[in-house]
Amino acid sequence: xxxxxxxxxxxxxxxxxxxxxxxxxxxxxxxxxxxxxxxxxxxxxxxxxxxxxxxxxxxxxxxxxxxxxxxxxxxxxxxxxxxxxxxxxxxxxxxxxxxxxxxxxxxxxxxxx
Amino acid sequence: xxxxxxxxxxxxxxxxxxxxxxxxxxxxxxxxxxxxxxxxxxxxxxxxxxxxxxxxxxxxxxxxxxxxxxxxxxxxxxxxxxxxxxxxxxxxxxxxxxxxxxxxxxxxxxxxxxx
Numbered sequence: 001x002x003x004x005x006x007x008x009x010x011x012x013x014x015x016x017x018x019x020x021x022x023x024x025x026x027x028x029x030x031x032x033x034x035x036x037x038x039x040x041x042x043x044x045x046x047x048x049x050x051x052x053x054x055x056x057x058x059x060x061x062x063x064x065x066x067x068x069x070x071x072x073x074x075x076x077x078x079x080x081x082x083x084x085x086x087x088x089x090x091x092x093x094x095x096x097x098x099x100x101x102x103x104x105x106x107x108x109x110x111x112x113x
Numbered sequence: 114x115x116x117x118x119x120x121x122x123x124x125x126x127x128x129x130x131x132x133x134x135x136x137x138x139x140x141x142x143x144x145x146x147x148x149x150x151x152x153x154x155x156x157x158x159x160x161x162x163x164x165x166x167x168x169x170x171x172x173x174x175x176x177x178x179x180x181x182x183x184x185x186x187x188x189x190x191x192x193x194x195x196x197x198x199x200x201x202x203x204x205x206x207x208x209x210x211x212x213x214x215x216x217x218x219x220x221x222x223x224x225x226x227x228x
Contacts, residue, residue, distance in 0.1 A: 004155075032214045036219075041221075042221055043117075043203055043219035043220050043221040043222050044156065044203065044205075044219040045219070046216055046217070046218070049214070049216065051214040089155050089156075091155075093214070093215070099169075099211040099212055099215070100158050100161060100169045100171065100211075101158065101217070102158075103155030103156050103157075104155050105153070105154055105155050106153075106154070106155050
C-alpha cells in the first residue's frame with residue numbers, strides 16, 4: 001500500500017535558521033505530493049503541492065521538489081520565523097483508484113527567538 | 114467566503130454512546146471527506162463522498178458511517194463509542210470529483226473525548 005515517512009520531531013531551530021524536513025513516500029505510479037501545516041488548535045492548511053516529477057511547489061518561503069528517482073519531497077525554508085512553529089504533514093494522493101490521500105505522522109517545528 | 118465549518122467543536126461522550134458530527138463544505142464544493150486524527154499522528158482517511166455518493170472508505174469498523182446531503186453538507190456517525198475513538202475528527206472539502214491533484218480544504222475539526 002501507499003505510505004509516507006517523515007523525519008521524527010521535534011525539530012528545534014533558532015529564528016533565521018535553515019529548515020529541512022525530510023519526507024519520502026511509497027506509491028505506485030505518479031502520485032501528487034503535498035505539505036500541510038497545522039497550527040495549535042487548528043485544522044490542516046495546504047502549504048504547497050506538486051503534481052508531477054521535478055515540479056517545485058512553493059509558498060510563504062517554503063519549497064519542496066518532487067523527486068521521483070529518490071521518492072522524496074523534502075520541505076525547505078531558508079530563514080524560519082517564530083510564527084512558523086507548527087506541525088508539518090507530508091501527504092500523497094495516488095494517481096488512480098479513489099485518490100484517497102495518505103498522510104505522514106507529522107513533524108513538529110519549534111522556532112526560538 | 115466561509116471555509117469548511119464543523120460542529121460541534123468539542124464534545125464528551127460516554128463509552129457505548131453514539132455521536133453525530135456535522136460538516137458544511139466551502140460553497141460550491143461537491144466533495145467531502147472525513148479523517149480521524151489521533152493525538153501525535155497524521156490524519157487517517159475514513160470516508161469520501163462526491164455528489165452524495167460514497168467514493169471511498171478507509172479501514173474503519175462498521176460502527177462508522179456517513180452520508181452527504183443534497184446541499185453537499187455531510188454527517189459522520191459513530192456508534193457504540195470506544196475509548197479509542199477519542200480523537201480530532203476533520204472534515205475536508207474539494208471543488209471537483211476526487212482526483213490526484215485536487216486541493217482539499219480542511220475544517221478546524223471536532224474534538225471528541227470518550228470517557
